[in-house]
Amino acid sequence: MKALFIFALALIASTAHAGCARTATGKVVCGNGDESASYNPNTGVARKSEVNSNGVRTYESSTGAEAKTKNGMGVYRAPSGKTCVKGRYNQGCN
Template structure:
């Protein structure tokens, strides 16, 4: 029990350094690293999400319920928690 508590305290200390450059905006959105990373929590639904942008400009978003999305320039692919895959291209959109 003591080891678990010590581990938890250690994680909290290191995680506070990791998110020291994050700012919560007026809309409640948490933005980190100059906008390359973001996250949020919806207290009404009990869900959280995080988003990161890689060097190629692709934004990867994950939800606490298992959804994933990859987007760039208005096009992208979404995988829902129940396994459905949806694609939006410049000219078309649809799900399987």
């Protein structure tokens, strides 16, 4: 089931972004050099990233983790519900 999900994610990611191609290493790279999806065969985790109109990059993994970053600051939410924040003057997890 996990392999099917990863295959579906790779298929969707490779067809959803115009101007993107798969490299010899299996990464999907777009015309602007932005990597939109990748798969790590060592861990079995697929990852997808997008940038919204405000410049916030959102990373989502097949494990359920999510991270949002901009200008070196960000928020990470683990599948277990743990949230970690890195701000300009502080960092930590709850």
